[in-house]
Amino acid sequence: MKRTLLVALLSVALAACQTNESKTQPGANESGPLAINGAGATFPNPIYSKWFDEYQKSHPDVRINYQPIGSGGGIKQLTAQTVFFGASDGPMTDAQLKGAPAPILHFPTVLGGVVPVYNVPGVKQPLRFSGPVLATIYLGRITKWNHPAIAQLNPGVVLPATDIAVVHRSDGSGTTYIFCDFLSKVSPDFKEKVGVATSVNWPAGVGAKGNEGVSGLVQQTPGAIGYVELIYALQNKISYGPVQNKSGQFITASLDSVTAAAAGVTMPDDFRVSITDPAGADAYPIASFTWMLLYQHPADKARTKAIVDFMKWALADGQKFAPGLGYAPLPQPVVAKEMQALATVQ
Amino acid sequence: MKRSSDDRSFRIGTGAFAALVLLIVLGIAFELTRQSALSIAKFGLKFWTTSTWDPVSGDFGALPFIWGTLYSSILALLLATPIALGIAIFISELSPRVLRQPLAYLTELLAAIPSIVYGLWGVFVLVPIVRKLELATPAALKKIPLFNGPPLGVGMLAAALILAVMVIPFTSSVAREILKNVPSTQREAAYALGATRWEAIKVAIGFGKSGIIGAVMLGFGRALGETMAVTMVIGNSPQVSASLFKPQYTMAAVIANEFTEAADELYLHALIEIGLLLFIITVGVNLLSRMLIWSTKRRAVAPTIVTPIVAEEVAA
Numbered sequence: 001m002k003r004t005l006l007v008a009l010l011s012v013a014l015a016a017c018q019t020n021e022s023k024t025q026p027g028a029n030e031s032g033p034l035a036i037n038g039a040g041a042t043f044p045n046p047i048y049s050k051w052f053d054e055y056q057k058s059h060p061d062v063r064i065n066y067q068p069i070g071s072g073g074g075i076k077q078l079t080a081q082t083v084f085f086g087a088s089d090g091p092m093t094d095a096q097l098k099g100a101p102a103p104i105l106h107f108p109t110v111l112g113g114v115v116p117v118y119n120v121p122g123v124k125q126p127l128r129f130s131g132p133v134l135a136t137i138y139l140g141r142i143t144k145w146n147h148p149a150i151a152q153l154n155p156g157v158v159l160p161a162t163d164i165a166v167v168h169r170s171d172g173s174g175t176t177y178i179f180c181d182f183l184s185k186v187s188p189d190f191k192e193k194v195g196v197a198t199s200v201n202w203p204a205g206v207g208a209k210g211n212e213g214v215s216g217l218v219q220q221t222p223g224a225i226g227y228v229e230l231i232y233a234l235q236n237k238i239s240y241g242p243v244q245n246k247s248g249q250f251i252t253a254s255l256d257s258v259t260a261a262a263a264g265v266t267m268p269d270d271f272r273v274s275i276t277d278p279a280g281a282d283a284y285p286i287a288s289f290t291w292m293l294l295y296q297h298p299a300d301k302a303r304t305k306a307i308v309d310f311m312k313w314a315l316a317d318g319q320k321f322a323p324g325l326g327y328a329p330l331p332q333p334v335v336a337k338e339m340q341a342l343a344t345v346q
Numbered sequence: 347m348k349r350s351s352d353d354r355s356f357r358i359g360t361g362a363f364a365a366l367v368l369l370i371v372l373g374i375a376f377e378l379t380r381q382s383a384l385s386i387a388k389f390g391l392k393f394w395t396t397s398t399w400d401p402v403s404g405d406f407g408a409l410p411f412i413w414g415t416l417y418s419s420i421l422a423l424l425l426a427t428p429i430a431l432g433i434a435i436f437i438s439e440l441s442p443r444v445l446r447q448p449l450a451y452l453t454e455l456l457a458a459i460p461s462i463v464y465g466l467w468g469v470f471v472l473v474p475i476v477r478k479l480e481l482a483t484p485a486a487l488k489k490i491p492l493f494n495g496p497p498l499g500v501g502m503l504a505a506a507l508i509l510a511v512m513v514i515p516f517t518s519s520v521a522r523e524i525l526k527n528v529p530s531t532q533r534e535a536a537y538a539l540g541a542t543r544w545e546a547i548k549v550a551i552g553f554g555k556s557g558i559i560g561a562v563m564l565g566f567g568r569a570l571g572e573t574m575a576v577t578m579v580i581g582n583s584p585q586v587s588a589s590l591f592k593p594q595y596t597m598a599a600v601i602a603n604e605f606t607e608a609a610d611e612l613y614l615h616a617l618i619e620i621g622l623l624l625f626i627i628t629v630g631v632n633l634l635s636r637m638l639i640w641s642t643k644r645r646a647v648a649p650t651i652v653t654p655i656v657a658e659e660v661a662a
Contacts, residue, residue, distance in 0.1 A: 042606075069606060070606030070607045071607055071609070072606060072607040072608050072609035073606055073607075073609075075609050076609060096609065163496060165496060165498055170577065170582035170599075170603045171602075171603040171604065171606070171607070172401075172603065172604045172605075172606060172607025172608060173607060174607075194402070195402035195403070196402070197401050197402045198401075198607040198608075198609075199401045199603075199604045199607060199608070200400070200401065200402050201398065201399055201400035201401070201402065201403075202583070205583065206498055206500055206501075206581035206582065206583055206593040207581065207582030207583060207593070207595075207603070208500075208578075208582070209577055209578060209582075209603060213469075213578065216469060216470075217469075217500065220469075220473065220474060220477075220499065221477070221498060221499065
């Protein structure tokens with residue numbers, strides 16, 4: 001009885017060893033497609049999934065897997081080299097880059113915008129906002145909808161004396177990062193008291209989980225204001241207000257006005273740039289790139305070539321899938337500059 | 347000979363499984379401590395008592411989360427316990443025979459609903475009702491700290507209510523089993539002494555007291571760790587407040603919310619230390635309930651002269 005058990009156990013263990021061995025060397029298995037693993041931001045997951053799908057149709061020898069675990073997780077896993085590429089909604093900090101074992105490059109892939117959504121009973125026309133007013137609301141200092149600062153931006157609109165219910169994201173999110181980045185640029189007070197991160201210490205309001213949580217709470221609560229991704233507002237037909245940009249224009253967020261935000265920025269060589277509050281007259285001020293992160297000189301040359309080929313495709317042909325999914329495509333000069341940088345990845 | 351060797355291997359095998367439980371608990375405690383070393387070293391005991399939670403400047407204190415977790419769970423316990431015991435007593439003692447099985451089945455079904463579904467129900471049904479309640483609260487009442495706060499719907503009250511609904515099936519199922527196992531001699535003896543139905547039920551409850559306390563504490567443990575449904579309705583705002591209407595935060599919710607995007611080492615360690623605190627508090631609550639059960643058992647043994655042997659069996 002004991003012996004049979006022992007034999008059975010041993011044979012199971014041996015079998016496990018064998019399958020393990022064959023699994024540890026996927027590259028050696030020439031018959032299957034070349035698997036490339038990545039992880040990171042959730043915001044671009046729909047477009048990335050679409051890209052990997054489409055790309056595999058024309059390149060059956062490459063299979064790219066992406067885990068949308070969040071920007072922070074993506075950076076961590078890339079630094080630990082457990083994935084081949086990462087993705088993030090905020091650029092890596094200098095400290096994070098220094099902590100990585102080898103140089104990492106940033107590649108903008110698409111653009112997203114963040115829009116203010118609100119629920120003010122009795123107001124039919126879109127409400128206009130400005131950066132300083134949004135910052136003061138989120139600092140908890142404007143507490144009524146009929147505050148003079150809001151009225152001044154919206155002449156002719158009868159605003160109710162309703163209390164403002166501030167709603168922000170409770171989960172760490174690139175959306176919060178972009179929103180706070182904009183508010184910090186236009187309000188020194190906000191920069192000092194709150195700052196920029198994927199999660200911040202909000203002085204006012206309630207936190208709701210995800211875009212759906214924020215928009216749900218705003219729609220339910222009379223007097224509420226929140227912020228959601230443009231793609232989410234577009235897909236769910238949520239109305240949102242125009243925001244005043246640097247040149248004083250009130251711009252309603254759209255794919256064009258978000259792309260315009262990226263066009264007005266001088267792009268640094270490492271592509272780590274914030275494009276909130278840009279200069280262009282028709283640029284929407286709360287916008288950002290989302291980035292793919294690659295090691296400049298990975299050890300695995302076959303995968304390196306495959307991912308570079310994919311990136312070239314995504315930045316050229318792939319961009320046409322962006323508008324359909326609610327993302328703003330990259331401006332042409334940015335793509336040209338990225339192509340040059342891609343050539344150094346080898 | 348063969349039989350005894352089988353006995354031995356059986357003992358070793360099951361013993362190994364039992365040891366595994368101990369190893370897992372110790373392993374969790376060790377790993378949580380190791381992975382929160384940075385935050386433990388930097389904040390020490392201040393982590394328990396300060397209320398700033400600022401990922402930007404790297405300043406972390408867990409007091410609002412500890413408060414929110416305990417406050418929401420205790421409120422839920424206060425709301426759920428009478429209802430759950432009422433259900434248990436009705437099903438096991440008073441219900442007509444035909445209703446007994448369906449009722450028991452339905453309460454157990456409540457326990458099987460995933461917490462995200464409770465959360466959605468909370469967001470779309472419970473929160474608007476709570477908001478109406480808050481709007482209807484007279485201004486005089488709003489001056490009391492307990493009812494002070496904006497009429498948002500989301501907040502401590504919504505969280506406590508949803509937790510109560512989630513806890514009820516656990517407490518009532520276990521309490522029902524306990525009451526079912528009370529030997530019928532107990533009730534018969536009570537009737538023989540001329541007890542009314544209510545008095546006989548009281549005897550049964552008294553007999554199963556330690557088990558019923560265990561059922562209540564099981565519900566409390568469940569409330570402490572509940573994450574998804576609570577984070578959807580509590581408002582996720584770290585503040586220490588006695589108000590039922592104000593948004594607050596719990597330990598499990600902050601971990602679920604912020605863990606994925608936490609890239610900074612100290613930030614991650616602070617989040618894991620919250621996990622460690624939750625672990626410690628859960629262990630503490632369990633110890634407390636053990637002691638409570640133990641003390642009621644000791645008190646119960648002395649007057650139970652009638653059937654001491656049966657009492658031991660059921661309690662054990």
